[in-house]
Amino acid sequence: MTLYTVDTLLSLVLLSVLFAFGSSRVPALIKVMAFQGIVVSIIPFFITPDMETGAVIFTIATLVIRGVLIPLSIHVAIRKVAIQRDVAPIVGYHASLFFGLGLIVAAAVISRYLNIPSISDSQLLFPAAISLLVTGMFLLMARRNAIAMVIGYIMLENGIYLMGTTFSLRARHIVEFGILLDVLAGVMIMAVILQNIKQTFDDVDTSLLRTLKE
């Protein structure tokens, strides 16, 4: 029964992947990212019968960071400093969507060939993990908007997290360190904000910027 829940949730993740490929606005991408972050971090609760306290804490921390904190901070950032909302695609939306569909099919096919004993129960775990990972990479490469790139990076992290939680218990301990990657994502968000503050102030008065900096 629980496994059906997992697969249902993951099918939603796969749909959200397609949505990420097709969306042209940053706010929509933020919502997709938050949704994926939440789903990915609650999956362990369904597939592990009894979790240790430490693991529970880590899972909740991931949930809070990826599902709430990062999406919220990006949301605030694009409202406070005028960051461009358009994702500025290098690859068009139709081509992106087509790529996304192909990706999901390919991921499903590949995961049939890899026989990893621990995930043979769920059909969608591995395809969803690969899809998230590649979607993240795709957004990083095929979007010019810096915030869209950061969102792509966080999707990539989610993919890694999903992959790790499904492999084995030991692997789960490894991906818990993935929380540290969020620090890097935080630095990136800061860089984007700085960039935009700089652009805004450069036109007006640079001395103003200097006073604000210290």
Add this chain to the structure above:
Amino acid sequence: MVEIVFITPFVTGLLAFVLPKAFSRQLLVLTGAVHLLLSVLLWQTSPRAWFAEYFAVTPEGLLSLLVISLLFFLIAIYTTGYLAAHRLKSENVFTGFMLLFLSTMTMVTLSDHIMVLWIAIEATTLASAPLIYTHRSGASLEATWKYVLICSVGIAMALVGSLFLTLSMELGGVTAAMSFSALAPVADQLNPAWLKAGFIFIVVGYGTKMGLAPMHTWLPDAHSEAPSPASALLSGVLLNCAYLGIFKTNKIMVAAGLGDFSGTILIVFGLLSIIAAATYILKQTEYKRMLAYSSIENMGIIALGTGIGGLGVYGAVICMIHHSLIKSSLFLSSGNILMGYNDRLIANTGQMAKRMPKTFVAFFAGFAGISGFPPFGIFIGELFIIMAAFKSGHYLAAIVFIFSLCVIFAGFAGQVMKICFDNPADTGKTPAPDFRETPRLVWPQYILLLTSLILCFFIPDALYQTIVDAVHAIGGGLQ
């Protein structure tokens, strides 16, 4: 006791943020001296770590640590001179992050656990990003963004690689601790397919940080935008740290009998990097970018040597040591050029031999060393790699390597001649007139080059033994 070596700079780094400027400059040099002392002590006694599961003193780690320590001490002395001559807006942040950077890099060299190594390498990114942003210009922000973004993707790939390693342990029924030293003896039980996949991801991941093509695109920007002492650290030691990650994983691969597979991958990435450097170095207009591309070349050479194996590994380690010594001296000299001419473009420099004779000597000697001229060690390293390549039948690799070396030398030489002897282009800009070549701004370079020169002719027995031990672990040697 092992942990003290990286805790010391961490603590002093935090102190440097709050102490007055003059004091934190002294602290930089003092920490460098203490760190050097501790590293030598570590080398002589090789004690056990408090957390032996996570940290260990390994020969390859020791080599990198000694290089880092010596380099940092000399760079710290240069930095005091640099900061006296060149005002930075936020000096405390700069010195503080320099020390934190030292701490994280030391942690990389001493870590034995796969995940501790990963964390340490990620921490180097965090500690060095503010250094690249020191000048706070639009260009430096862009360089920092590129650096953080590309290296973050790299570090994420390395995490996937580590994940696959655990899977290969799981499928092979290995219950050993996840440390390099514990895995090497049981490597043949690991599941080979996932081990191979893990190695590829780790090479791509840490290779990004090491500057292997085609993941090198952040490197020229970051190295040219950072203040010169930071560039010297980035190029001289950070790249080695990333290489250490690949080296250690390669150790497991060799122990698992997959040395040919890992070797081929390293050769391909190595050659790609050398070719990329040869292509871009010819059309460089900025001298710091030119030096950065030369670092990509040398990292390629090191990867190539490691991939070829045997004598090549020995050559790679020699190249690594001497590249660190010479390239950091070149970056320090480039700091002097930047202060003297106040311009990054090669076209706007010139007649350095007349205007800055002391820097000229260091820069020109460094150029000779990095291009592989005999009195410096890179010559020997490259010679060993070429010999090993011919011996093991990698003829194509050897030919591509030699050809690229010639191209790089030609490109490099042309630019260096322009800087040193040409008449500067008339830009109407007045060069910074108050720049003086104080001893602190030239002696560190001389000492670095001298060390390289001495190590070329005479290697102390203890050091030689450490190199041989390091090389031996991945099936290399002096045969």
